[in-house]
Amino acid sequence: MDASLVYREDKGVTKLVPLYPPVKRNKFLDANEPLPKYTMAEVAKHSTQNDCWIVLDKRAYNITSFIARHPGGVGPITNMAGKDATDVFANYHAARVYRVMLPAYLVGEVTDVPEYPHVADFRAAHFNKASLKLTIRTTPSSAVGLRRFFSLRSRFPLVSSGAVD
Numbered sequence: 001m002d003a004s005l006v007y008r009e010d011k012g013v014t015k016l017v018p019l020y021p022p023v024k025r026n027k028f029l030d031a032n033e034p035l036p037k038y039t040m041a042e043v044a045k046h047s048t049q050n051d052c053w054i055v056l057d058k059r060a061y062n063i064t065s066f067i068a069r070h071p072g073g074v075g076p077i078t079n080m081a082g083k084d085a086t087d088v089f090a091n092y093h094a095a096r097v098y099r100v101m102l103p104a105y106l107v108g109e110v111t112d113v114p115e116y117p118h119v120a121d122f123r124a125a126h127f128n129k130a131s132l133k134l135t136i137r138t139t140p141s142s143a144v145g146l147r148r149f150f151s152l153r154s155r156f157p158l159v160s161s162g163a164v165d
């Protein structure tokens with residue numbers, strides 16, 4: 001699959017969208033300059049509610065000023081402060097959040113984000129088009145219908161086993 005594209009939910013539909021939205025000028029960087037480079041060790045220095053960076057898809061964001069306004073609360077963010085939050089973030093946020101909200105907080109790219117084998121596996125299962133097709137093909141509608149029939153039948157049996165007076 002093209003590495004510059006990623007599956008994300010957009011208005012209720014899972015779509016292939018650009019991995020990175022266009023870089024915009026913000027209070028941390030000038031969009032005409034190359035992105036500043038950081039290491040995970042530098043990101044880790046910003047790990048509190050009052051100074052909070054996170055890493056998403058190998059890019060660092062300074063989200064300190066946003067934490068208090070986060071619709072998901074302070075806790076989920078401070079747990080990930082100073083760390084790579086790529087996967088947990090992807091689980092809770094739609095394409096719109098990446099496109100519209102994140103560019104204001106971008107500070108640069110991170111050169112040494114590790115990808116552990118179990119994480120690589122998880123990402124392949126989620127973002128690989130071939131596996132997505134396989135999931136759809138192995139559950140044709142007739143199979144779904146049959147499964148639903150049997151699960152309803154066990155919840156609402158035609159012959160009741162209870163006592164009838």
Ligand code: HEM
Pocket residue numbers: 054063066070071072073076077078080081085088089092093094097101102
């Ligand atoms: C480590 C970083 C973050 C984590 C772990 C996190 C986690 C969460 C969680 C658990 C929710 C609640 C989801 C729900 O109840 O349905 C949420 C909602 C939300 N978050 Fe985050 N968040 C993070 C960072 C951010 C950032 C940086 C932004 C924007 C710049 C953001 C924007 C939002 C928005 C807009 C919602 C509401 C989404 C909706 O209702 O559709 N979050 N987040």
